[in-house]
Amino acid sequence: MTDHIVVLGAGYAGLGAAKRAARRLRRADARVTLVNAGDRFVERIRLHQLAAGQRLPDLPLAGLLEDTGIELVVARVIGIDPEARTVRLDAPPYDLSYDVLVYALGSAADLDRVPGVREHAYTLAAVDEAVRLRAHLIDSGEVTVVGGGLTGIEAATEFACTRPGLRVSLVSAGLIGEGLSVRARRHLHRAFSRMGIAVREHAPVAKVATDGLLLEDGDELRTETVVWAAGFRVPDLAATAGLATDRHGRMLVDRSLRSVSHPEVFGIGDAAAADRSGRPTRMACQTGLPMGLYGGEAVADLLTGRKPRHARFRYVWQNISLGRHDGVTQFTRSDDSPVDAVLTGRASAAFKESIARGTVWVMRHPGPYRPLPR
Ligand SMILES: Cc1cc2nc3c(=O)[nH]c(=O)nc-3n(C[C@H](O)[C@H](O)[C@H](O)COP(=O)(O)OP(=O)(O)OC[C@H]3O[C@@H](n4cnc5c(N)ncnc54)[C@H](O)[C@@H]3O)c2cc1C
CATH class of the missing domain: 3.50.50.60 (FAD/NAD(P)-binding domain)
Known part of the structure; x- marks a missing residue:
């Protein structure tokens, strides 16, 4: 049978x-x-x-x-x-x-962990969500990305590079790039300051509203657009x-x-x-x-x-793009914990681009590719 x-x-x-x-x-x-x-x-x-x-x-x-x-x-x-x-x-x-x-x-994006995300935030986890955000950003002067993980970092830097007139902020409940080495995080912060991205760490969000964010410490952050990159389900x-x-x-x-x-x-x-x-x-x-x-x-x-x-x-690296011309490649132990070695700048961006292209190549030709042996 x-x-x-x-x-x-x-x-x-x-x-x-x-x-x-x-x-x-x-x-x-x-x-x-x-x-x-x-x-x-x-x-x-x-x-x-x-x-x-x-x-x-x-x-x-x-x-x-x-x-x-x-x-x-x-x-x-x-x-x-x-x-x-x-x-x-x-x-x-x-x-x-x-x-x-x-x-x-x-x-998919986790829309229900924090009140207001489902109603007022944009997300990036699916193609229709990304298309909706793209249409909205054409007329928006300001965007706040919530989430200090890899998706939030990549989104904030991509927006800042592609749309120079846009005011971009990045808000994180803890450190931005928390699992990365000190060297990698130092490079991230240099890139944020060069790109004019306003950064707020240790700022958990309690609520998303039509006109911005309410933080758990009571602060309000006004913004035109909230992009929620703080969790998947x-x-x-x-x-x-x-x-x-x-x-x-x-x-x-x-x-x-x-x-x-x-x-x-x-x-x-x-x-x-x-x-x-x-x-x-x-x-x-x-x-x-x-x-x-x-x-x-x-x-x-x-x-x-x-x-x-x-x-x-096994894990070997974490590859983070910072727009199209910069990046951080954090080399890791096989258990994904970071070592001190990082690759940055154009070399990292080119490496990330080759990996992204490589994934599509593997989808076309999944035969010869072998995951790394342990
Ligand atoms: C903006 C962004 C940047 C990222 N960057 C990186 C990165 O640099 N490096 C990295 O390693 N990871 C990255 N990720 C994470 C990565 O995309 C996911 O981990 C990866 O896509 C998971 O692969 P998957 O095949 O499990 O799921 P998916 O790629 O999500 O595929 C799941 C498929 O199932 C389909 N599906 C879902 N529900 C149903 C249903 N009920 N019925 C029928 N079909 C359904 C979906 O349409 C989709 O085609 C990123 C994610 C995002 C959103």
Whole structure:
């Protein structure tokens, strides 16, 4: 009987997994269906560039799937029934049965942790949100980015570089670039001051209003535009279906990326949390892409009677763009903690650009790429 692999989500993790599995199983009695809400591959790591007014390449999934034999279904997943091994969709064919399910639905902006974000803030986590922000920024003289993590830093610097007339502020609950080395943070602050970005650290936001922010210490910051880059959440489909998840709803997976509660389900990318010596994997393209490739291989192992291999990947750097001509590459230990070595300036920006291009290259040709061995 033909095995049916259904992959949910065609981001960095899901697309890579589907193509890897299809490639390995092309001579086996198996078929792969890839379900995605849209018909384009979205380069999420460039959405701040899109919001800043830059053009991104158009990447139809149909083109990326050419000659793979993978069937693309453009629909939104609205439910999973692990007992019946079916997935419910909001568009034809409405129901899909699977033998093996790959859960790769990514993440979205967390709109509900702080009051007012949903009503008054702009976000960057999905392409329609970035397009809405881009349209709004055309007539805006001022933007405040909330979030001192990598997305907030990249967004604030991209806006400052691309729109020189725009007044840009960056507000963070803690330090900006908290997990980075002192050298890397020093470079960030030099770049902020050169670009005229007003910075406020240790300033948790209590509320977002129509005309600005209320901070937990009672201060009010008036601003025309708030961009919320202070947290992501994952879809609740896995938890609702009764699959084991952590307290954030990320699917808990073992070393072969299989659900710890339902071994016929694999979890990869932002929507899954693999344990790395007591610490969950970081939500990042840097994690999701190798998880996808390993996940595809592990699915193929399972269906060809082999023991699914263990995913082995490690962190080497964190790459942060500061506009198009500057950047910080923070080199890290394999557990993602920073070492003192950093690359900055144009060399870092060029490196980041080559990595971003490389991710699309891997999405086109997921065969030869091998994640770094441990
Ligand atoms: C502005 C920005 C900059 C970033 N920069 C970096 C960076 O420099 N480096 C880095 O490592 N990471 C970066 N990230 C994080 C990175 O983009 C994510 O970690 C990565 O996209 C996760 O890959 P994924 O495949 O798990 O999920 P995604 O890329 O989010 O893909 C999930 C897919 O599932 C689809 N989907 C979701 N729900 C449903 C549903 N119910 N039904 C059907 N389809 C659905 C989505 O449409 C999407 O196609 C950045 C993120 C943002 C927003």
